[in-house]
Amino acid sequence: MHAIGLSFVDWLIIAIYFGFVIGLGFYLKKFTTSEEDFFLAGRKNSSWVAGLAFLSANLGALEILGMTGNTFKYGMYVAHFYWIGAIPAMLFLGVYMMPFYYSSKIKSVPGYLKLRFDEKTRVLNGIAFAVMTLLVSGINLYAMALVLHTFLGWGWHVSMWAAAVTVAAYVTLSGLMSAIFTEIIQFFLIWFGLFLVSILGIVEIGSLKEIFARIPPSFNTLWSTSGNPSQNGMLISWGGIVLGLGFVLSFGYWTTDFLVVQRAFSAKDLRSARMTPILASFFKMALPFIVILAGLIALVLAGDPKSGFHLISDNGHINYDSALPLLIARYYPKGLVGLGVTALLAGFMAGQAGNISAFNTVWTYDIYKSIINKKASDTHLLWMGRAATIVGIVISLGTAYWAMSFPSIMDYMQAIFSWVNAPLFATMLLGMFIVWITPNGAFWGLITGMSSSFFLYLADKFNWIDKSILTLSNTSSDMAVNFWRAWWAWLICFVVTIVISLFTKKKPKEELVGLVKGLTKENIDKDISFFKRPEFYAVLSLIVLVALNIYFW
Amino acid sequence: MKPIWYFVGLILSIMGTIIFITGIYNLYHPEPTQKILSSTHPDIWWGAIMVVVGFIYIIRNRKIKIE
Numbered sequence: 185m186h187a188i189g190l191s192f193v194d195w196l197i198i199a200i201y202f203g204f205v206i207g208l209g210f211y212l213k214k215f216t217t218s219e220e221d222f223f224l225a226g227r228k229n230s231s232w233v234a235g236l237a238f239l240s241a242n243l244g245a246l247e248i249l250g251m252t253g254n255t256f257k258y259g260m261y262v263a264h265f266y267w268i269g270a271i272p273a274m275l276f277l278g279v280y281m282m283p284f285y286y287s288s289k290i291k292s293v294p295g296y297l298k299l300r301f302d303e304k305t306r307v308l309n310g311i312a313f314a315v316m317t318l319l320v321s322g323i324n325l326y327a328m329a330l331v332l333h334t335f336l337g338w339g340w341h342v343s344m345w346a347a348a349v350t351v352a353a354y355v356t357l358s359g360l361m362s363a364i365f366t367e368i369i370q371f372f373l374i375w376f377g378l379f380l381v382s383i384l385g386i387v388e389i390g391s392l393k394e395i396f397a398r399i400p401p402s403f404n405t406l407w408s409t410s411g412n413p414s415q416n417g418m419l420i421s422w423g424g425i426v427l428g429l430g431f432v433l434s435f436g437y438w439t440t441d442f443l444v445v446q447r448a449f450s451a452k453d454l455r456s457a458r459m460t461p462i463l464a465s466f467f468k469m470a471l472p473f474i475v476i477l478a479g480l481i482a483l484v485l486a487g488d489p490k491s492g493f494h495l496i497s498d499n500g501h502i503n504y505d506s507a508l509p510l511l512i513a514r515y516y517p518k519g520l521v522g523l524g525v526t527a528l529l530a531g532f533m534a535g536q537a538g539n540i541s542a543f544n545t546v547w548t549y550d551i552y553k554s555i556i557n558k559k560a561s562d563t564h565l566l567w568m569g570r571a572a573t574i575v576g577i578v579i580s581l582g583t584a585y586w587a588m589s590f591p592s593i594m595d596y597m598q599a600i601f602s603w604v605n606a607p608l609f610a611t612m613l614l615g616m617f618i619v620w621i622t623p624n625g626a627f628w629g630l631i632t633g634m635s636s637s638f639f640l641y642l643a644d645k646f647n648w649i650d651k652s653i654l655t656l657s658n659t660s661s662d663m664a665v666n667f668w669r670a671w672w673a674w675l676i677c678f679v680v681t682i683v684i685s686l687f688t689k690k691k692p693k694e695e696l697v698g699l700v701k702g703l704t705k706e707n708i709d710k711d712i713s714f715f716k717r718p719e720f721y722a723v724l725s726l727i728v729l730v731a732l733n734i735y736f737w
Numbered sequence: 738m739k740p741i742w743y744f745v746g747l748i749l750s751i752m753g754t755i756i757f758i759t760g761i762y763n764l765y766h767p768e769p770t771q772k773i774l775s776s777t778h779p780d781i782w783w784g785a786i787m788v789v790v791g792f793i794y795i796i797r798n799r800k801i802k803i804e
Contacts, residue, residue, distance in 0.1 A: 193759045215738050368741050517780050519759035
């Protein structure tokens, strides 16, 4: 594989970015004096700042390169990840769940589990989340090194260590605050660095209509071929999309994964916290105009022999992730190549910083303070947060080297999410909306859900059961199996939690005030005008979502 | 401290200026191998857009300080 090759100007732009984020870390350090500043960015962000950070924390390595590559592989169905696979969950978080999270003044999602259920459920989720975050963080580092190594020609070790040291520097200096600052800068760099690919692609091919006209029918629709899995690129039915992706995986990630929810906790008041995911939803819906469109442009160009465009092959296997970097190399002159590469690097580093800042919070509050040092002072916790950042990065480096041996990164990413997030969403949903769910019900439901998800993963991997039992279809892709496995894990956790709760001791109602619907005052944001209410913007977002789905049906 | 939007403006205008100037240089000293659609000079107009957006953010936030 050949490196794209960079000029002096391109290197200058990359160097400016690295210098800028480390400089920001030093600038923000003097404003980071308390543990609340470090872990929650002082709880003073506007909904715009928190909203863009909320979105950007998710916009990591695989999101950009992986989804463009997946579009080449599966077609328009990948847009489901951005629309039905994200928006309903984000709106549900803002409208219904955020009041319980934010009002209880918790510092982490496991912290909510302690208040609603008990300490053991909190520690279980804290440990599962910490392990998951470090695994994802390592994969993120590995993916970043993959790009630097493959497209810029950097060595593996130099690539991984350069990225790790930079992230460690600015997160250690000022924690969540610098993570949020760099996430917002990353948001702008991604749009300015990558949207031009879509514009130039449309100019070269002729029009958006022409792009869709030149793609096979199984690749250019969103829903119309979902009745029969064999007729669409992802080999999945609408049931798998709605239940597996749209409901379980999406709600599991966007409403319970502390990596993204932590950004909303940094908002200055409850309304801003509620607006955080709602504002982010509009930008999330726009992202396919970068990633999906770039994938479709690559698909059209690859199908036209005269274009001279083809994806890179490694030992006979097509490298789908090369689609976006190759488009950058195709269109961008000197200077813009540097911007494009910086946008990719910014995405990787912000995703990495997001993982590490979420890890240091959960480690410090839900594991260290909860079971190791219950009397730790605020100053000690601030020190522990910084130490956890360094240790987290070092462990991530270890998991990054481990990830190098994986045959498929995406496969393991989805597996990790379905082990932890899918069952947790069942626990959260029941905990927030049903008063009589008990601590033991939640704990054993969570254990059963996580174990069953892990078992189903192994059963599929080693062919202990037939795929058709999981997917209810004779035709399925790996992605379809992921969606359905998440659904079954959620259902098992949901049922076990309810059954055990029927026979175990309930928490007194007075301990659940503010944590469960029915025991919490319902007049949130009712004193502000209709056009400023989060519900109004949530409905607007929903209308845009429906319109996009109908347009691309 | 300065709001984040100020820093967004700063980095966009710095990078935009470099890309714009490089585009002007490329106009008079074209590269031996031309990229697809290089005749549209994306570096010049895209760099200019970045500078304009960057300056708007800087000007709007230059006097703002947040607690």
